[in-house]
Amino acid sequence: MALAAGTPAPDFKLQVTPDQAVSLADFRGKPLILAFYPADWSPVCGDQMALYNEVLPEFRKFGAEILGISVDGVWCHLAFAKDRKLHFPLLADFEPKGGVAQKFGAYDNANGICERALFVLDGDGVIRWSYVSPIAINPGADGILEALEGLAGKGAH
Amino acid sequence: MSGHGLKPPVGPSDHVEGPADAPVTLVEYGDYQCPYCGEAYPIVKQVQKKLGAKLRFVFRNFPLAEAHPFATGAAEMAEAAGLQDKFWQMHDMLYEHQDALDPDSLVEHARHLHLDMAKLKTTLGSSAVAEHVRSDFMSGVRSGVNGTPSFFVNGVRFDGNWTDADEFAAALEAVANAV
Numbered sequence: 001m002a003l004a005a006g007t008p009a010p011d012f013k014l015q016v017t018p019d020q021a022v023s024l025a026d027f028r029g030k031p032l033i034l035a036f037y038p039a040d041w042s043p044v045c046g047d048q049m050a051l052y053n054e055v056l057p058e059f060r061k062f063g064a065e066i067l068g069i070s071v072d073g074v075w076c077h078l079a080f081a082k083d084r085k086l087h088f089p090l091l092a093d094f095e096p097k098g099g100v101a102q103k104f105g106a107y108d109n110a111n112g113i114c115e116r117a118l119f120v121l122d123g124d125g126v127i128r129w130s131y132v133s134p135i136a137i138n139p140g141a142d143g144i145l146e147a148l149e150g151l152a153g154k155g156a157h
Numbered sequence: 158m159s160g161h162g163l164k165p166p167v168g169p170s171d172h173v174e175g176p177a178d179a180p181v182t183l184v185e186y187g188d189y190q191c192p193y194c195g196e197a198y199p200i201v202k203q204v205q206k207k208l209g210a211k212l213r214f215v216f217r218n219f220p221l222a223e224a225h226p227f228a229t230g231a232a233e234m235a236e237a238a239g240l241q242d243k244f245w246q247m248h249d250m251l252y253e254h255q256d257a258l259d260p261d262s263l264v265e266h267a268r269h270l271h272l273d274m275a276k277l278k279t280t281l282g283s284s285a286v287a288e289h290v291r292s293d294f295m296s297g298v299r300s301g302v303n304g305t306p307s308f309f310v311n312g313v314r315f316d317g318n319w320t321d322a323d324e325f326a327a328a329l330e331a332v333a334n335a336v
Contacts, residue, residue, distance in 0.1 A: 085223045145298065
Protein backbone atom coordinates (compact mmCIF):
# COMPACT_ATOMS: atom_id res chain seq x y z
CA MET A 1 0.00 0.00 0.00
CA ALA A 2 1.33 3.40 -0.94
CA LEU A 3 1.76 5.86 1.92
CA ALA A 4 -1.43 7.87 2.33
CA ALA A 5 -2.18 11.56 2.75
CA GLY A 6 -1.21 12.89 6.17
CA THR A 7 1.91 10.73 6.46
CA PRO A 8 5.28 12.50 6.74
CA ALA A 9 7.34 11.39 3.74
CA PRO A 10 10.31 9.18 4.62
CA ASP A 11 13.58 11.01 4.04
CA PHE A 12 15.83 9.82 1.26
CA LYS A 13 19.01 10.68 -0.56
CA LEU A 14 19.41 9.47 -4.14
CA GLN A 15 21.88 10.04 -6.95
CA VAL A 16 20.68 12.29 -9.73
CA THR A 17 23.99 12.32 -11.62
CA PRO A 18 27.14 10.26 -11.05
CA ASP A 19 28.50 12.90 -8.67
CA GLN A 20 25.38 14.58 -7.32
CA ALA A 21 22.72 13.39 -4.90
CA VAL A 22 19.52 15.08 -3.76
CA SER A 23 17.62 14.53 -0.55
CA LEU A 24 14.06 15.24 0.45
CA ALA A 25 15.26 17.96 2.81
CA ASP A 26 16.59 19.94 -0.20
CA PHE A 27 12.99 20.67 -1.19
CA ARG A 28 11.61 21.91 2.13
CA GLY A 29 9.46 24.99 1.84
CA LYS A 30 7.84 24.20 -1.47
CA PRO A 31 5.44 21.59 -2.82
CA LEU A 32 7.18 18.54 -4.22
CA ILE A 33 5.86 15.96 -6.65
CA LEU A 34 7.40 12.48 -6.51
CA ALA A 35 6.63 10.41 -9.58
CA PHE A 36 7.74 6.79 -9.25
CA TYR A 37 7.65 4.98 -12.61
CA PRO A 38 8.65 1.53 -13.86
CA ALA A 39 11.43 2.25 -16.34
CA ASP A 40 13.17 4.68 -18.66
CA TRP A 41 12.71 4.21 -22.41
CA SER A 42 9.09 3.20 -22.62
CA PRO A 43 8.37 3.14 -26.34
CA VAL A 44 5.66 5.80 -26.64
CA CYS A 45 5.92 9.53 -27.27
CA GLY A 46 3.39 10.58 -24.71
CA ASP A 47 4.99 8.66 -21.88
CA GLN A 48 4.59 9.77 -18.31
CA MET A 49 7.86 11.69 -17.96
CA ALA A 50 7.40 13.35 -21.37
CA LEU A 51 3.96 14.50 -20.30
CA TYR A 52 5.23 15.98 -17.03
CA ASN A 53 7.96 17.70 -19.00
CA GLU A 54 5.29 19.46 -21.06
CA VAL A 55 3.20 20.34 -18.01
CA LEU A 56 6.23 21.55 -16.02
CA PRO A 57 5.36 25.27 -16.41
CA GLU A 58 1.97 24.57 -14.79
CA PHE A 59 3.60 22.77 -11.84
CA ARG A 60 6.02 25.69 -11.43
CA LYS A 61 3.09 28.11 -11.22
CA PHE A 62 2.44 26.48 -7.86
CA GLY A 63 6.12 26.80 -6.93
CA ALA A 64 6.33 23.02 -7.11
CA GLU A 65 9.24 20.86 -8.18
CA ILE A 66 8.97 17.36 -9.61
CA LEU A 67 11.31 14.39 -9.28
CA GLY A 68 11.02 11.23 -11.37
CA ILE A 69 12.19 8.07 -9.59
CA SER A 70 12.88 4.63 -11.03
CA VAL A 71 15.34 1.80 -10.42
CA ASP A 72 17.35 2.72 -13.51
CA GLY A 73 20.94 3.79 -12.88
CA VAL A 74 22.29 7.33 -13.24
CA TRP A 75 23.87 6.81 -16.67
CA CYS A 76 20.65 5.38 -18.00
CA HIS A 77 18.72 8.34 -16.55
CA LEU A 78 21.16 10.82 -18.08
CA ALA A 79 20.82 9.28 -21.53
CA PHE A 80 17.03 9.09 -21.23
CA ALA A 81 16.69 12.66 -19.95
CA LYS A 82 18.89 13.93 -22.76
CA ASP A 83 17.02 12.00 -25.43
CA ARG A 84 13.60 13.20 -24.19
CA LYS A 85 14.87 16.70 -23.34
CA LEU A 86 13.56 16.45 -19.80
CA HIS A 87 13.87 19.59 -17.69
CA PHE A 88 13.52 17.99 -14.27
CA PRO A 89 15.70 15.50 -12.34
CA LEU A 90 15.41 11.73 -12.53
CA LEU A 91 16.54 9.94 -9.37
CA ALA A 92 18.17 6.52 -9.38
CA ASP A 93 16.61 4.23 -6.76
CA PHE A 94 19.38 1.84 -7.67
CA GLU A 95 21.29 0.77 -4.56
CA PRO A 96 19.76 -0.83 -2.62
CA LYS A 97 17.45 -1.43 -5.55
CA GLY A 98 14.03 0.10 -5.00
CA GLY A 99 14.87 0.94 -1.39
CA VAL A 100 13.12 4.32 -1.45
CA ALA A 101 10.14 3.05 -3.43
CA GLN A 102 9.70 0.35 -0.77
CA LYS A 103 9.61 2.96 1.99
CA PHE A 104 6.85 4.76 0.10
CA GLY A 105 4.94 1.53 -0.52
CA ALA A 106 5.50 2.03 -4.22
CA TYR A 107 7.54 -1.02 -5.19
CA ASP A 108 6.44 -3.94 -7.31
CA ASN A 109 8.42 -6.77 -5.70
CA ALA A 110 7.35 -9.40 -8.20
CA ASN A 111 8.79 -7.47 -11.13
CA GLY A 112 11.55 -5.54 -9.40
CA ILE A 113 10.35 -2.13 -10.59
CA CYS A 114 8.72 0.94 -9.10
CA GLU A 115 4.96 1.18 -9.35
CA ARG A 116 3.39 4.12 -11.18
CA ALA A 117 2.88 5.96 -7.91
CA LEU A 118 2.42 9.69 -7.44
CA PHE A 119 2.92 11.65 -4.23
CA VAL A 120 2.37 15.35 -3.68
CA LEU A 121 4.18 16.68 -0.60
CA ASP A 122 3.65 20.01 1.10
CA GLY A 123 6.48 22.33 2.09
CA ASP A 124 6.85 20.48 5.40
CA GLY A 125 7.46 17.18 3.65
CA VAL A 126 4.07 15.74 4.55
CA ILE A 127 2.28 13.67 1.91
CA ARG A 128 -0.91 15.49 0.94
CA TRP A 129 -2.03 13.25 -1.92
CA SER A 130 -1.00 9.91 -3.29
CA TYR A 131 -2.19 7.72 -6.12
CA VAL A 132 -1.10 4.41 -7.59
CA SER A 133 -2.03 3.79 -11.20
CA PRO A 134 -2.30 0.37 -12.83
CA ILE A 135 1.22 -0.32 -14.11
CA ALA A 136 0.23 -0.16 -17.78
CA ILE A 137 -1.69 3.09 -17.46
CA ASN A 138 0.00 6.45 -17.42
CA PRO A 139 -1.90 8.36 -14.71
CA GLY A 140 -1.68 11.72 -16.48
CA ALA A 141 -1.23 15.03 -14.66
CA ASP A 142 -4.75 16.05 -13.66
CA GLY A 143 -4.60 14.53 -10.18
CA ILE A 144 -1.29 16.26 -9.45
CA LEU A 145 -2.66 19.65 -10.51
CA GLU A 146 -5.77 19.19 -8.37
CA ALA A 147 -3.60 18.28 -5.38
CA LEU A 148 -1.39 21.33 -5.92
CA GLU A 149 -4.50 23.51 -6.13
CA GLY A 150 -5.69 22.02 -2.86
CA LEU A 151 -2.37 22.91 -1.22
CA ALA A 152 -2.41 26.44 -2.63
CA GLY A 153 -5.99 26.92 -1.40
CA LYS A 154 -4.97 25.86 2.09
CA GLY A 155 -2.02 28.22 2.11
CA ALA A 156 -4.31 31.15 1.32
CA HIS A 157 -6.41 30.75 4.49
CA MET B 158 -6.78 8.60 -12.19
CA SER B 159 -10.06 6.82 -12.57
CA GLY B 160 -13.15 8.51 -13.94
CA HIS B 161 -11.36 10.86 -16.27
CA GLY B 162 -13.90 13.21 -17.80
CA LEU B 163 -13.67 15.68 -20.63
CA LYS B 164 -13.19 19.24 -19.36
CA PRO B 165 -14.59 21.42 -20.79
CA PRO B 166 -17.31 19.62 -22.76
CA VAL B 167 -17.47 20.07 -26.52
CA GLY B 168 -18.34 23.69 -27.25
CA PRO B 169 -18.44 26.39 -29.90
CA SER B 170 -14.65 26.80 -30.06
CA ASP B 171 -14.19 23.15 -31.04
CA HIS B 172 -13.64 21.77 -34.54
CA VAL B 173 -16.45 19.35 -35.25
CA GLU B 174 -17.30 16.87 -37.99
CA GLY B 175 -20.69 15.16 -37.93
CA PRO B 176 -24.12 16.08 -36.60
CA ALA B 177 -24.53 17.90 -33.29
CA ASP B 178 -27.24 15.43 -32.23
CA ALA B 179 -25.18 12.30 -32.97
CA PRO B 180 -25.50 9.72 -30.15
CA VAL B 181 -21.72 9.34 -29.96
CA THR B 182 -19.16 12.12 -29.68
CA LEU B 183 -15.55 11.09 -30.17
CA VAL B 184 -12.94 13.64 -29.08
CA GLU B 185 -9.32 13.12 -30.04
CA TYR B 186 -6.42 14.94 -28.38
CA GLY B 187 -3.68 14.72 -30.97
CA ASP B 188 -0.26 15.94 -32.02
CA TYR B 189 0.44 16.39 -35.75
CA GLN B 190 4.02 15.14 -35.41
CA CYS B 191 3.19 12.08 -33.31
CA PRO B 192 3.55 8.83 -35.26
CA TYR B 193 0.80 7.13 -33.24
CA CYS B 194 -1.60 9.96 -34.11
CA GLY B 195 -0.55 9.43 -37.71
CA GLU B 196 -1.55 5.78 -37.30
CA ALA B 197 -4.86 6.81 -35.78
CA TYR B 198 -5.72 9.21 -38.60
CA PRO B 199 -6.89 6.68 -41.24
CA ILE B 200 -8.52 4.58 -38.52
CA VAL B 201 -10.65 7.51 -37.38
CA LYS B 202 -11.62 8.13 -41.02
CA GLN B 203 -12.76 4.50 -41.34
CA VAL B 204 -14.67 4.68 -38.08
CA GLN B 205 -16.39 7.88 -39.21
CA LYS B 206 -17.42 6.15 -42.42
CA LYS B 207 -18.76 3.10 -40.58
CA LEU B 208 -20.77 5.07 -38.03
CA GLY B 209 -21.97 7.79 -40.38
CA ALA B 210 -24.46 10.17 -38.78
CA LYS B 211 -24.21 8.34 -35.47
CA LEU B 212 -20.80 9.90 -34.86
CA ARG B 213 -19.65 13.42 -34.13
CA PHE B 214 -15.85 13.78 -34.25
CA VAL B 215 -13.92 16.56 -32.51
CA PHE B 216 -10.19 17.25 -32.68
CA ARG B 217 -8.29 19.11 -29.95
CA ASN B 218 -4.58 19.94 -29.99
CA PHE B 219 -2.14 18.23 -27.67
CA PRO B 220 1.30 19.07 -29.06
CA LEU B 221 4.16 17.45 -27.14
CA ALA B 222 6.40 20.36 -28.02
CA GLU B 223 9.52 19.12 -26.25
CA ALA B 224 9.41 15.77 -28.01
CA HIS B 225 8.15 17.08 -31.36
CA PRO B 226 9.65 20.42 -32.39
CA PHE B 227 7.21 20.96 -35.31
CA ALA B 228 4.05 19.94 -33.45
CA THR B 229 3.11 23.36 -32.11
CA GLY B 230 3.70 25.13 -35.42
CA ALA B 231 1.57 22.56 -37.20
CA ALA B 232 -1.22 22.90 -34.62
CA GLU B 233 -1.17 26.68 -35.00
CA MET B 234 -1.30 26.36 -38.78
CA ALA B 235 -4.39 24.14 -38.52
CA GLU B 236 -6.05 26.64 -36.20
CA ALA B 237 -5.14 29.50 -38.52
CA ALA B 238 -6.62 27.57 -41.45
CA GLY B 239 -9.71 27.09 -39.28
CA LEU B 240 -10.16 30.86 -39.20
CA GLN B 241 -10.50 30.60 -42.99
CA ASP B 242 -12.96 27.71 -42.65
CA LYS B 243 -10.36 25.16 -43.72
CA PHE B 244 -9.46 23.50 -40.44
CA TRP B 245 -10.27 19.95 -41.53
CA GLN B 246 -8.59 20.34 -44.91
CA MET B 247 -5.40 21.44 -43.12
CA HIS B 248 -5.80 18.78 -40.42
CA ASP B 249 -5.97 16.10 -43.13
CA MET B 250 -3.13 17.65 -45.11
CA LEU B 251 -0.87 17.61 -42.03
CA TYR B 252 -1.60 14.00 -41.14
CA GLU B 253 -1.11 12.98 -44.76
CA HIS B 254 2.27 14.76 -44.82
CA GLN B 255 3.73 14.07 -41.39
CA ASP B 256 7.21 14.09 -42.90
CA ALA B 257 6.75 17.71 -44.02
CA LEU B 258 5.82 19.81 -41.01
CA ASP B 259 8.73 22.26 -40.95
CA PRO B 260 7.82 25.95 -41.30
CA ASP B 261 8.52 26.09 -45.07
CA SER B 262 6.43 23.01 -45.71
CA LEU B 263 3.56 24.44 -43.65
CA VAL B 264 3.51 27.50 -45.90
CA GLU B 265 3.43 25.18 -48.94
CA HIS B 266 0.45 23.33 -47.47
CA ALA B 267 -1.32 26.65 -46.90
CA ARG B 268 -0.72 27.67 -50.54
CA HIS B 269 -1.93 24.30 -51.73
CA LEU B 270 -5.21 24.83 -49.84
CA HIS B 271 -5.52 28.34 -51.37
CA LEU B 272 -5.51 30.10 -48.04
CA ASP B 273 -5.44 33.89 -48.07
CA MET B 274 -1.72 34.22 -47.35
CA ALA B 275 -1.83 37.83 -46.15
CA LYS B 276 -4.59 37.02 -43.72
CA LEU B 277 -2.72 33.90 -42.64
CA LYS B 278 0.38 35.91 -41.83
CA THR B 279 -1.61 38.30 -39.65
CA THR B 280 -3.36 35.42 -37.91
CA LEU B 281 -0.14 33.56 -37.16
CA GLY B 282 1.44 36.79 -35.92
CA SER B 283 -1.31 37.32 -33.35
CA SER B 284 -1.47 35.36 -30.12
CA ALA B 285 -4.99 34.04 -30.70
CA VAL B 286 -4.09 30.75 -32.38
CA ALA B 287 -1.26 30.07 -29.94
CA GLU B 288 -3.69 30.65 -27.07
CA HIS B 289 -6.22 28.29 -28.64
CA VAL B 290 -3.58 25.55 -28.92
CA ARG B 291 -2.38 26.10 -25.35
CA SER B 292 -5.94 26.10 -24.07
CA ASP B 293 -6.63 22.80 -25.87
CA PHE B 294 -3.46 21.38 -24.34
CA MET B 295 -4.41 22.41 -20.81
CA SER B 296 -7.96 21.12 -21.23
CA GLY B 297 -6.37 17.81 -22.20
CA VAL B 298 -4.17 17.78 -19.12
CA ARG B 299 -7.20 18.55 -16.94
CA SER B 300 -9.22 15.84 -18.65
CA GLY B 301 -6.58 13.20 -17.93
CA VAL B 302 -4.90 12.97 -21.32
CA ASN B 303 -1.91 10.71 -20.75
CA GLY B 304 -0.38 10.43 -24.17
CA THR B 305 -1.18 10.96 -27.80
CA PRO B 306 -3.57 10.17 -29.21
CA SER B 307 -6.04 10.16 -26.32
CA PHE B 308 -9.70 9.59 -27.11
CA PHE B 309 -12.83 10.50 -25.16
CA VAL B 310 -16.15 8.86 -25.95
CA ASN B 311 -19.18 10.84 -24.77
CA GLY B 312 -16.92 12.66 -22.33
CA VAL B 313 -15.18 9.61 -20.83
CA ARG B 314 -11.59 8.66 -21.57
CA PHE B 315 -11.40 5.66 -23.87
CA ASP B 316 -8.74 3.24 -22.67
CA GLY B 317 -9.70 0.50 -25.14
CA ASN B 318 -8.05 -0.49 -28.38
CA TRP B 319 -8.26 2.08 -31.17
CA THR B 320 -5.59 0.53 -33.39
CA ASP B 321 -8.08 -1.77 -35.11
CA ALA B 322 -10.81 0.11 -37.00
CA ASP B 323 -13.37 -2.71 -36.71
CA GLU B 324 -12.85 -3.10 -32.99
CA PHE B 325 -12.88 0.67 -32.41
CA ALA B 326 -16.06 1.09 -34.48
CA ALA B 327 -17.72 -1.79 -32.61
CA ALA B 328 -16.94 -0.15 -29.27
CA LEU B 329 -18.46 3.12 -30.51
CA GLU B 330 -21.50 1.31 -31.96
CA ALA B 331 -22.07 -0.26 -28.55
CA VAL B 332 -22.10 3.20 -26.99
CA ALA B 333 -24.47 4.46 -29.71
CA ASN B 334 -26.88 1.58 -29.05
CA ALA B 335 -26.81 2.16 -25.32
CA VAL B 336 -27.76 5.85 -25.65
